[in-house]
Amino acid sequence: EVQLVESGGGLVQPGRSLRLSCAASGFTFDDYAMHWVRQAPGKGLEWVSGISWNSGSIGYADSVKGRFTISRDNAKNSLYLQMNSLRAEDTALYYCAKARRVYALIDAFDIWGQGTMVTVSS
Amino acid sequence: EIVLTQSPATLSLSPGERATLSCRASQSVSSYLAWYQQKPGQAPRLLIYDASNRATGIPARFSGSGSGTDFTLTISSLEPEDFAVYYCQQRSNWPTFGPGTKVDIK
Numbered sequence: 001e002v003q004l005v006e007s008g009g010g011l012v013q014p015g016r017s018l019r020l021s022c023a024a025s026g027f028t029f030d031d032y033a034m035h036w037v038r039q040a041p042g043k044g045l046e047w048v049s050g051i052s053w054n055s056g057s058i059g060y061a062d063s064v065k066g067r068f069t070i071s072r073d074n075a076k077n078s079l080y081l082q083m084n085s086l087r088a089e090d091t092a093l094y095y096c097a098k099a100r101r102v103y104a105l106i107d108a109f110d111i112w113g114q115g116t117m118v119t120v121s122s
Numbered sequence: 123e124i125v126l127t128q129s130p131a132t133l134s135l136s137p138g139e140r141a142t143l144s145c146r147a148s149q150s151v152s153s154y155l156a157w158y159q160q161k162p163g164q165a166p167r168l169l170i171y172d173a174s175n176r177a178t179g180i181p182a183r184f185s186g187s188g189s190g191t192d193f194t195l196t197i198s199s200l201e202p203e204d205f206a207v208y209y210c211q212q213r214s215n216w217p218t219f220g221p222g223t224k225v226d227i228k
Contacts, residue, residue, distance in 0.1 A: 035217070037217075037219075044209065044219060044220075044221050044222045045158075045160075045166065045209055045211075045219040045222075046219065047211075047216065047217040047218060047219065050216070050217070059216045061216070062123070095165055095166075100168070100171060100177075106213045106215070106216065106217060107171075107213055108156035108168055108171040108172075108177075108211065108213060109156075109158075109166075109168060109211075110168045110171075110177060110178075112165035112166055112167075113165065114165055115165060
């Protein structure tokens with residue numbers, strides 16, 4: 001079964017850091033770009049960051065550029081999001097999502113995890 | 123950044139009726155547009171990719187059309203499980219999503 005499972009969310013104070021993880025299974029992880037998409041409570045979807053299959057290309061939304069870092073470990077079938085200098089507006093459910101086509105960096109997302117909640121509050 | 127707008131914000135319909143949802147891009151995205159369905163407490167599900175291609179396992183009552191800046195998702199006859207929020211997403215540049223259209227029961 002194709003599956004993505006996020007972890008690492010929680011309650012964190014403004015200005016602190018958090019690292020999210022996404023464990024992939026059921027597909028050849030190192031063939032696909034992976035992305036993070038977030039959803040603030042009661043709001044819509046916002047793309048956060050994406051990374052190519054070989055980590056050679058990376059992109060970030062302007063709202064997180066310079067504060068968040070995406071990475072992957074293909075040997076561990078895992079995707080990560082290092083979040084620094086967190087703000088209240090980063091409070092959201094963070095999903096990892098798989099690009100639909102092999103080797104395509106920017107694509108539709110055909111597999112989603114169930115998300116991990118990040119709450120930034122003092 | 124390519125901005126997507128969706129209309130209407132809410133669509134109130136009855137089961138069996140036809141639903142027509144619109145997505146407009148601030149600049150051409152060619153046919154690089156996808157549609158997702160999201161139900162409360164669930165992750166989004168890919169319905170349509172590249173404007174008109176149904177994703178794996180998606181029923182034929184869902185169809186997509188359009189190119190350039192104007193796109194439409196049509197649900198030919200609403201089933202009870204289709205009442206949800208629908209988002210469009212472009213992949214012409216770094217991804218962006220529309221604000222969503224909620225399809226609720228009239």
